[in-house]
Amino acid sequence: MRRMIYPALAALAAVSFAAPQAAQAQTKVTIGIPTSPPNIVHMPAIVAKELGLYKKAGLDVDIVSLGDGVKVYRALLAGNIDLGLTPGAPTIIGRSNGATVKAVAANLPKFEASMVVRGDIKTMADLKGKRIGIQEPGGFADLLSRSVLRAAKIDPKDVNFVSIASEDVPALVANQVDTAILHVEQEMFAKSKVPDLHAIGRMWELQPKTLYTFLAVTEKTAAANPAMVQAVVTANIEATRILYTDKAKIMPILVKQTGYPEKVLSESFDFMVKECIWDANSGLGPERVNFTADLMTKIGNIKEGKTPKYEEIVDPTFAKKAIEQLGEWKGPVCPTAAF
Secondary structure: OHHHHHHHHHHHHHHHHHHHHHHHOOEEEEEEEOOOOOOHHHHHHHHHHHOOHHHHOOEEEEEEEOOOHHHHHHHHHHOOOOEEEEEHHHHHHHHHOOOOEEEEEEEEOOOOOEEEEOOOOOOHHHHOOOEEEEOOOOOHHHHHHHHHHHHHOOOHHHOEEEEOOOOHHHHHHOOOOOEEEEOHHHHHHHHHHOOOOEEEEEHHHHOOOOOOEEEEEEHHHHHHOHHHHHHHHHHHHHHHHHHHHOHHHHHHHHHHHHOOOHHHHHHHHHHHHHOOOOOOOOOOOHHHHHHHHHHHHHOOOOOOOOOOOHHHHEOOHHHHHHHHHHOOOOOOOOOOOOO
16 A cells, blocks of 8 residues: 555645646746946946845746946847837837837936046136047947037037046046046045046936936737736835835945945935935826937937937836836836926
């Protein structure tokens, strides 16, 4: 009798052990982000991974740094990543040219970057004749520096553009240039070396309606795996809320991921929270999206008559469902409209 029972017990045990393993099987997902090491502004996706929010939703997420936002966008188009943090303007321009990429969230809507200058530059008018640090013509620092010059009503011919390495801080600290476009933690780190460095223009104030970054996905991926996209969007929104509510959980992640001193990171993070850099709802309100689309048309990056409509750029369904699940964010800090 016992010999007859053992096979049955063995089969039952096999089922018992196999069931949890099957239940733990997770969907593989690759998310692209712009910079390596990541800037604080790009942290929602990383926080979601580090705090287990993706895993809890059944996702095995690999976050890859691709150098800049345009490269993330290209990787998305090529199918090399599933979702990506893509720059707002290029994503909208791509849509005008027929690219089937849609924004599903925008938790980084504000243009978080500043022109940081040497101590002898007191106002934007003092930029005339100065050495403007950029990486390459047409690049991120070049475009934003020219935006500051436009605000100062200075002809680009009246400054000296100096190409520097992709890391701006050493060139500014070493007095090789007079200006650099920096993220907040880069600014704080540079000031710890040269205290009279200061921000002469903050892009989120100079361009308050321009949309910085989308969380984007191709229509093909969204249609093929909506549950995966939904899980990523929900986790990213939840992670953004933790940025605003639990600094103690966030700081170890910042130290691990960025390599900056903890004091610099703490000051930078506090400043970014004060400035409400992140949107803890969807960030997909039509004002920023439409303004950016119209601006790209005005300056000639989108052909007249080809400006994409809001509903062509944005798929709000995933963020709306996430907010239904999580509740609309109304504070206690940085309250934002859901849409």
